[in-house]
Amino acid sequence: MKTLFVSYRVTDLDRSLVFYTAVGYVELGRIEVGDGSRLVILKFPDEPAASLELVHRPSDGPVDVGNxxxxxxxxxxxxxxxxxxxxxxxxxxxxxxxxxxxxxxxxxxxxxxxxxxxxxxxxxxxxxxxxxxxxxx
Structure with missing residues (x-):
């Protein structure tokens, strides 16, 4: 077994993509889930596969990271x-x-x-x- 990636739910997908792109991640792909929800899969350029997934579910409201x-x-x-x-x-x-x-x-x-x-x-x-x-x- 091995860990595939970490998944974060984000409040504002565009704002989060600007942030994580500045950190150095590149977009690997997107999935439209429905109801306005989207998944964006990211990785660092030298990584062979995905390492971070951003989950945007607008209907769930703002993210509370105090969990x-x-x-x-x-x-x-x-x-x-x-x-x-x-x-x-x-x-x-x-x-x-x-x-x-x-x-x-x-x-x-x-x-x-x-x-x-x-x-x-x-x-x-x-x-x-x-x-x-x-x-x-």
Whole structure:
């Protein structure tokens, strides 16, 4: 088994697409569900398949993210360059942080238009992609 993608319900699909496109996602495809509801499937250019689905159901009203969801984590190659690009796009990322100390990962936080939090992570040189069992030894 493996995780296929994360799905977010969004209040304003166009506003969310502007945000996630500025983060670096590209649109893979759309599905019209009916009643004005749409699904938009996104991925990063270097990913082989979808990693994020935006669900727009206008009849459900505005999104309330206070439902226990905490955050999405996105790995970046160079966090400083990513933060500069996001700032230039007007997305207002948070400051650079070192949660594991000076030799650990670098992180920053970003919030999407509906209030979903996104953690941007740059792993230290030589660290495998993602969190592995080695991170807990």
């Amino acid at each position: 226990g969801f905490d955050h999405l984590a996105i790995q970046v190659e160079t966090l400083a360059a990513t933060l500069e690009s996001l700032t230039e796009a007007g997305l207002g990322p948070g400051p650079l942080q070192y949660p594991g100390g000076p030799h650990g990962p670098k992180t920053s936080w970003l919030t999407d238009p509906d209030g979903y939090r996104i953690e941007l992570v740059e792993w230290p040189s030589g660290h495998p992609d993602g969190i592995t069992a080695a991170d807990f030894t």
